[in-house]
Amino acid sequence: MKKQLCFAIALYTAYLLLFSEFVPTGEAVYEGSANANMWIRRYERKGQFGKAALWRETAARCMDIISIPLAKITMEYCQRVENMELARDMKAEIADVKMRRDEHLRRAKINWRKAKESEKELDAERAKIDKFIVEWVSHYPNQFYDFGIYRNVFREQIEILIDRGKIAEALLIEADASDMCARQYTDVTIRYFREKSKEARQEAHRQLAAYEKVRNEHLKRSAMLRALAKQNPESWPPVADKRDFSTPESKHKLTADRAIKLARGDKRIHQILERHRDVREFAWFQGFCWTVSYYTRDWGNLAIVFVDDEIGKVTDFLASPGDLEERERSEEKLRLSPEKVIEIARENPKVKSYFRQNPGARGNAAYNWRYKCWIMEVILGDREIGIVSVSDKTGEVLEIALGQKR
Numbered sequence: 001m002k003k004q005l006c007f008a009i010a011l012y013t014a015y016l017l018l019f020s021e022f023v024p025t026g027e028a029v030y031e032g033s034a035n036a037n038m039w040i041r042r043y044e045r046k047g048q049f050g051k052a053a054l055w056r057e058t059a060a061r062c063m064d065i066i067s068i069p070l071a072k073i074t075m076e077y078c079q080r081v082e083n084m085e086l087a088r089d090m091k092a093e094i095a096d097v098k099m100r101r102d103e104h105l106r107r108a109k110i111n112w113r114k115a116k117e118s119e120k121e122l123d124a125e126r127a128k129i130d131k132f133i134v135e136w137v138s139h140y141p142n143q144f145y146d147f148g149i150y151r152n153v154f155r156e157q158i159e160i161l162i163d164r165g166k167i168a169e170a171l172l173i174e175a176d177a178s179d180m181c182a183r184q185y186t187d188v189t190i191r192y193f194r195e196k197s198k199e200a201r202q203e204a205h206r207q208l209a210a211y212e213k214v215r216n217e218h219l220k221r222s223a224m225l226r227a228l229a230k231q232n233p234e235s236w237p238p239v240a241d242k243r244d245f246s247t248p249e250s251k252h253k254l255t256a257d258r259a260i261k262l263a264r265g266d267k268r269i270h271q272i273l274e275r276h277r278d279v280r281e282f283a284w285f286q287g288f289c290w291t292v293s294y295y296t297r298d299w300g301n302l303a304i305v306f307v308d309d310e311i312g313k314v315t316d317f318l319a320s321p322g323d324l325e326e327r328e329r330s331e332e333k334l335r336l337s338p339e340k341v342i343e344i345a346r347e348n349p350k351v352k353s354y355f356r357q358n359p360g361a362r363g364n365a366a367y368n369w370r371y372k373c374w375i376m377e378v379i380l381g382d383r384e385i386g387i388v389s390v391s392d393k394t395g396e397v398l399e400i401a402l403g404q405k406r
Helices: 002-016 025-030 037-046 049-080 084-114 119-142 148-163 167-197 202-230 256-264 267-275 324-333 338-347 349-357
Strands: 280-285 289-296 300-308 313-319 361-368 373-380 383-390 397-402
Touching: 037 049, 037 300, 037 313, 049 084, 049 119, 049 167, 119 167, 119 202, 148 167, 167 202, 256 267, 256 280, 256 289, 256 300, 256 313, 267 300, 267 313, 338 349, 338 361, 338 373, 338 383, 349 373, 349 397, 361 383
Parallel strands: none
Antiparallel strands: 280 289, 289 300, 300 313, 361 373, 373 383, 383 397
16 A cells, blocks of 8 residues: 555646656646646746746746645555554655745746846736636646555555445545545635735636635535445445536647647647657646647657647747767666567456456556656557556566556
8 A cells, every 4th residue: 555655646746746847757647747847948948047047936926826736645644554654754745745836936027137028028928827827727636536645555545445345444444535625616616716815806806716615526526425424335336436527628729629729730740749659648738738748658759739719720849858879878788578568467366357357458568767667558449548667677567557447
């Protein structure tokens, strides 16, 4: 359990920090790369240091209003279930995030000393940043049941208890999860819009009311699950899986498919597609524009294309850093082959059980040079439904993230 919870925390934190240039490809499959550092790097490269300073301050702010509160919620859950070792780990993680936040603020001051943009330009960038924060402060609680601690810890515990016939205990775990989701809405999204509503912003008032309603629905669901648990049912009640509460939708002109189509029209992407096989692409709305990430399992992230949502045009291209020749030289040092990785992964009891329950699934393995491990993607039809990472040095299965069984 410790290993699984550590993985959940690491995966969750990776989504929340919002300042890494690129996310691991396994994570990018499930979610886009939402990070302020894309803009930091973009503007520092162009010598637009005032805009870069604003985005460094944004990274720090996101840590304060998103990353740290969510980490505290996880830490307090660990304390409540008396897993004090992991609670201490989370406390250390929070301290580390605060150090990174302070580093962003320090470097923002350096950038401000070199800034040459007009106040009009900076105000336009601030308007974009406001939309960016609104998008991401609303995003994480909405994704609670699909990623992070629920996917890798709560659901794991629930499935084990159901297999053992301990339905009441499983329902109580699900109720704990619903409470945690409600707490995320309270401490992140609702808190943010409550502060915005003090500025007499009509839209903030509307968003606040909408998310308070969603939060209350999760609390009602928790109470319902606890009531069901008292009845000691013999099987898992289908109503316990209902959690598709309506949440406010992002307002954007383009669709993800349209953003991808526009990105594909860029000649620099044509060159990438010519040089690499099995290139994947993922579009994610960032509040005011779309970012389309291109990556492969073996090479990792290749590039990010920025597509303006308002005008429907590509506005910039950000290539992934990295020495490709070094990666090619490193290839000769690998101990395992893709076939051996698939064999190792499929011998893992959890993975074996998953393939048995999904007979149409297949594995596809490639080495990820940036993260220095093998990644076997689990594919069903034309969709990736999970990943398994394997150490090249030891042949050990490192982490498993598979799709929903039920």
